[in-house]
Amino acid sequence: MKPNPLEILKIYNSENRKLSLQEISEDLEKIAQIKKCSFCGCNADTLKEFASIAHKQEAADLADRAITLHNEINQKKRYECIGCNPCYPADISNLLFEMDDDPSTGKKQAVSCGSSCCSTDESNRWPVEKGEYFLGDETSPVAVCTIANTKLPEQIHAKMGDKIAIAGFCETENIGIEKIIKNIISNSQIRYLILCGEESGLEMMGHLSGQAILSLHENGINEKGRIIGAKGKRPVLKNVDSEQVKQFQSQIEIVDLAGSISMDEIENAIDICGSKHMPRFERKPVQAVTNNLITAQNPQRLVLDKKGFFVILPQKEENKIYVEYYANSGKLLHTIVGADAPGIYYTIIEKGFVSKLDHAAYLGKELTRAEYSLKYDIPYTQDKALGELEVEQST
Numbered sequence: 001m002k003p004n005p006l007e008i009l010k011i012y013n014s015e016n017r018k019l020s021l022q023e024i025s026e027d028l029e030k031i032a033q034i035k036k037c038s039f040c041g042c043n044a045d046t047l048k049e050f051a052s053i054a055h056k057q058e059a060a061d062l063a064d065r066a067i068t069l070h071n072e073i074n075q076k077k078r079y080e081c082i083g084c085n086p087c088y089p090a091d092i093s094n095l096l097f098e099m100d101d102d103p104s105t106g107k108k109q110a111v112s113c114g115s116s117c118c119s120t121d122e123s124n125r126w127p128v129e130k131g132e133y134f135l136g137d138e139t140s141p142v143a144v145c146t147i148a149n150t151k152l153p154e155q156i157h158a159k160m161g162d163k164i165a166i167a168g169f170c171e172t173e174n175i176g177i178e179k180i181i182k183n184i185i186s187n188s189q190i191r192y193l194i195l196c197g198e199e200s201g202l203e204m205m206g207h208l209s210g211q212a213i214l215s216l217h218e219n220g221i222n223e224k225g226r227i228i229g230a231k232g233k234r235p236v237l238k239n240v241d242s243e244q245v246k247q248f249q250s251q252i253e254i255v256d257l258a259g260s261i262s263m264d265e266i267e268n269a270i271d272i273c274g275s276k277h278m279p280r281f282e283r284k285p286v287q288a289v290t291n292n293l294i295t296a297q298n299p300q301r302l303v304l305d306k307k308g309f310f311v312i313l314p315q316k317e318e319n320k321i322y323v324e325y326y327a328n329s330g331k332l333l334h335t336i337v338g339a340d341a342p343g344i345y346y347t348i349i350e351k352g353f354v355s356k357l358d359h360a361a362y363l364g365k366e367l368t369r370a371e372y373s374l375k376y377d378i379p380y381t382q383d384k385a386l387g388e389l390e391v392e393q394s395t
Contacts, residue, residue, distance in 0.1 A: 025062045046096070
């Protein structure tokens with residue numbers, strides 16, 4: 001029987017000894033053999049990190065091999081992260097971070113969001129970042145983060161909405177925390193962040209967002225944007241800069257109730273924070289908008305995919321979806337059958353049956369509708385594409 005490469009990864013058999021670059025390189029080769037890792041942005045990023053360190057340590061052959069693997073994965077990358085437990089590339093990334101602790105080498109400029117972030121125009125709408133949260137009185141000095149608990153924010157808002165500025169959860173130790181930073185520093189009235197709720201569930205995947213928030217507030221970030229002292233898989237902030245982090249640290253006091261879901265305890269903390277009558281933060285708030293909004297618009301015309309078209313046929317009695325794949329001439333080429341939308345459109349993409357992004361998006365939408373029709377016994381009629389269809393093959 002072919003051995004599982006994961007069973008012989010040196011990083012998991014090292015007994016806390018320091019691994020050499022050669023040993024880490026061998027582990028990366030094994031990880032690249034894992035199918036899901038071969039399509040993952042986590043793995044590509046880790047290989048790039050390794051190449052950087054290998055170059056610094058004059059291991060050019062190892063660096064070149066890592067770059068080759070990085071390029072191969074980057075070309076066929078399908079996702080950034082799917083929350084694997086464990087995440088092998090992320091574990092190696094953490095190891096590489098410990099190896100690359102010399103501040104005199106390899107410094108990366110902190111990400112700056114440009115001059116638009118430093119606008120002091122307070123007339124802009126707050127919160128500046130979109131997300132799943134509940135708003136109360138934006139003049140309140142209190143924000144609440146329930147870590148991974150997705151139900152608690154609504155309960156807090158229902159009972160104490162007039163006493164808080166905002167309540168939401170934070171599932172990840174990177175993008176989620178970036179949104180918290182931006183929404184807090186863009187409202188100078190907020191002076192307290194109450195941290196409550198649990199990390200259970202996401203803790204198993206290494207997304208220790210609560211611990212990362214506490215580490216960020218206490219320690220800040222290093223030159224690479226990594227939260228100092230954070231234990232999560234990828235506690236790296238790429239969309240805020242060091243000045244924004246420093247303002248976050250200075251502006252708020254954290255009330256640490258991590259692990260608690262007691263409404264009485266949370267309400268008491270909110271009342272205490274509100275009673276202190278903390279003045280607004282002296283520094284003018286940073287408008288932390290980091291990108292330009294692009295308004296979506298419906299297509300005026302659609303061009304047929306030169307690869308062909310699909311007829312989607314959900315079959316309730318079999319609890320399966322049949323998808324007939326036709327050439328544009330009308331000749332039936334293949335029939336794909338599956339029980340769910342992701343499996344079918346993955347197969348269609350893997351087989352190269354689509355060549356246009358809008359066609360792939362349309363298929364994803366229609367297959368999801370077909371899957372729901374089976375699940376909830378809803379009649380399904382395949383929708384026609386929006387816009388005026390131009391009957392000609394794309395070139």
